[in-house]
Amino acid sequence: MGDDVLLRESVECPERFATLFDRHAVAVHRYLARRVGSAADDLLAETFLIAFRRRSAYRSQGVDPRAWLYGIATNVLHRQARQEERRYRMLARLAATTSDVTSSDDEAVERADAQALRQQLAVALARLKRGDRDVLLLTAWAGLSYAEIAAVLAIPVGTVRSRLNRARRLTRESLGSAMINEELL
16 A cells, blocks of 8 residues: 555554554655664654644645655754754764774774765865755665655755755865765765
8 A cells, every 4th residue: 555545544543553654754754864773763752743743634636645754754853953963063073083093004094984984074064054965965875866855845846956066066175185975976
């Protein structure tokens, strides 16, 4: 049974909403965890509570319930924006001060490279405007299309494209010559 049908039926039969949770909670949690770490559990609960309360107001208008849930999750994240930005700054500082002791020189070099990239990425993400960061992470981590992102953030597709372009450019500039996955950025 499709998600649209389940969502509509859950208005009259609330236990149907549990199937939507079962289908999408892991992916939404993964998206939230990448954004805020251990706070993802609470934000996931808040996301699905809001979705449950607003399920009767859902209108697909080209957006499937999965994308709708990511939109709610992103809005929940906006309320956590200051904490998220502080977390990225803290990760950047922590990565700069942490050193691993390893038994192999090659392994030590690999860890140092990964740690440096993690620090640079955290700094780059912290420097992005919230709207640019949202579009970049919804693309890279949630795998949403431009149209889905536009719908869940209530912005035109052209704005999604320009924000993503700007976020990619600024992130590349921040990372400099570091090796990055071009598919994600």
